[in-house]
Amino acid sequence: MIPLRIKVETNADRPYVVRLRSLEAEAWDSAPTLHPSEAALKHAGPDAADYAGEGGRLRVLGIDPSKVDGDVLLVNPSRGTADRLIRSSSQHNTFLVTERCDQVCLMCSQPPKKHHFDLFPYFETAALLAPEHATIGISGGEPTLFKTELFRFLQRVLEARPDISFHVLTNGQHFDEEDLNALSHIDLGRVVWGIPLYSSDAGVHDEIVGKEGAHAQLLRNLALMCRLGAQIELRTVLMRPNADGLPGLARVIGSTLPFIRTWAVMQMENIGFGRMNWKSLFFDSSEGFELVGRSIDFVRSRGIDAWLYNFPLCTVPPEYRHLAPATISDWKRAYRVECEGCSLKEACGGFFEWHPRDHGYSRLGAVQ
Amino acid sequence: MNIWPLRFRELSNGSTLFADDAGGFFRSGQGFLSRYATDDLTAADVAFLREGNHGFDCEFDLSWTSFAYRWARRQSKPQNLSYAILVPTLRCNLTCGYCQVSRAPENSRGFDWSEETLAGVLAFLSGLDGPDVKIEFQGGEPLLRIDLLEAVRDYCRGRFSNTQFVVCTNLQALDARAWAFLDAEDTFISTSFDGDRTTHERQRTHSADATDAFFQNLEAAVSRYPAGKISALPTVDVAKPPDFHALLDNFERYGIRSVYLRPINYQGFARKLDQGDNVLVRWNRLHSEFIELLIARNYQTGQFMEEYYFVQCLKRVLRLDADNHVDIRNPNFFAADYVVIDHDGKFYPTDEARMLSRIGRVDLSIGDVAAGIDRAKVALLNSGASNHFDPDCIHCVYQPFCGTDVIDDISRYGRIDVARRDTWFCGRQLSIFDKVFEILYRQDKPTRASVAAWLGVNSWSADMAPVHS
């Protein structure tokens, strides 16, 4: 697994954002100009690497400087750690805005916590230092619980950096008419909102997210998003309670939600509440793929994009594999002993690193 | 729930097809029809209509909003002018039976662009917005003036970042310079191939030698270029259709899986051809038979071929964005995204309009490269470019999927206000959409396999098209 938090020593006294630069390739005598938020590599030893920049000195421990070149760190001096907010070599950089949430989804991978620190000022600095054409994920908890800050952050970064875009994971509960003005200042062509909808049946959806009235609220807000022209990735985690309803949901997407940009049918993540409730929730799609395939086909026949996220390729019938991109983020991804010698490994996203050994799929294994 | 108005039409199997203004459709029966007409819907009716989004509770709720969205997406939106059909010469080295008037003999004079016309064409192209441009070279036989083709292509490559060129050629005579021109990756070939050797020779080449030359060049092009580089269109004489089996075998052999079956064009010399009585009925029957043949053949071979226009109509029914073909575009504004420039530098809204004007029946030119596009005349043509207010179309269940063809109306009837149901265009559209809905609801495996392939999905089952019992 790729470490997202690394050990550091610094002479700073408060947290700050810094981009590391190795500058190896560049000639020293041409005196590369450093951004005020950058630190350049001065010395690399076997256990530590020393950086210096306007923000002061920074010693990075236990990781090869070549692996963190271009990374944007949030340095926490008192703890002696730094969070790699942006890993320059990765397509999967996500800012965790808050751990608070107003829903308690049965399979939540990141169960909500009460406390909240406002990190938006750091995120803004970090986003401005992101590599060209980066897509940055915004996640939680529920980011729109802090929507004033979030909208302002999006507006400012998108204005300053015309090349980058955002993917925001939200439960879609907190938009309202009053936000139309703030949202109209955001370049919505560069923001995709990942919004979960589990069922066309309000009871099933509300049960899964643990909040009465959530379904009705979500539908109201989807109408609002449609009027705004927002780009929506509708996300449906496939589980036992909603699997049978998938074809019905597909029909409603065709008739009532045709404005979404993508429908993502997703396999479950075995962590957080997902681990606790695994036995009652996990749906073996390697056995029951027919209803998944039919639902995807229905939606695609209506000209709406539909994809399978987090499905190990060998559990998907060959004719659907091109619809199952490797979506598990690089730092969470792992393969199993069964994967040895598999010809699909390159294209396959494998498993979440914490997926149990008894993986639950009745059909799985290397494809020759 | 407020229910959006539903139109309906009896299908051949006795059931009734319903559709709302935004193209939401379903099949039901007389029972539902009379309950709907007498405002006596059951709870089950209402639940079904709700799931299909045929109604709403209040303005701006999700149902209302997505209905508005669906309606809006089905309208063709204003587009950039980015596509030009150029006729650098009217001269041709063939004399196809139905093309007499839109060509000139190979050795005649005065049918090519002059220096000034070329300059005017380039000046016109320079004014397009970009960054994409598509140029189609028509004729006559455009390769007779390869120098003009080269001049246009060189200019466009310098002016636009994305260029695509299509040469509509009869593939009769290709010298080294022509091959070199066609070799370029941004250049594509569109040719006419009437399905089988006998038909092609009868309709086009008129001699065994010329037919041999065509087939040799076609084979050479197919082996030289990747799939997708060459497209071919058969023109069908209703009175003497080609052997469709042979046609499909031949097209498949040349790696062309999409066949656009066109009846002989009514414009041009073809007006004078006697195709017998009831051409429309016979054409529709022929086309329907062709679809059946495709379905059976696809299932048998496992290699899926399609009829281009039929698949466009099929997608138009199910999807909101499928109006690539102008005949199902609504509104179908002229000189909006493409324009034709004739051998004398005159603009026309379509190639049919150009041919129609050549026979002197009506002048449908809309300006020329010297004076620019005559927007007043375009506006006049555009007044008939939508089916929204047509007194017949507004009652037609296919209106959300259908379009208009003003030029065809003028060509056949000399006017644009003929009762829609009496036009060739409507007769063909009705028949095609009847066929589309017939196959969407068919349960047999061969049909389902072809529908899935044509829609680009893995499976299609009849329950994917809504039914209310």
Ligand code: SF4
């Ligand atoms: S065996 Fe492993 S690598 Fe191969 S498809 Fe299955 S999960 Fe992916």
Ligand code: SF4
């Ligand atoms: S042209 Fe004919 S088929 Fe098309 S909408 Fe009008 S009446 Fe219907």
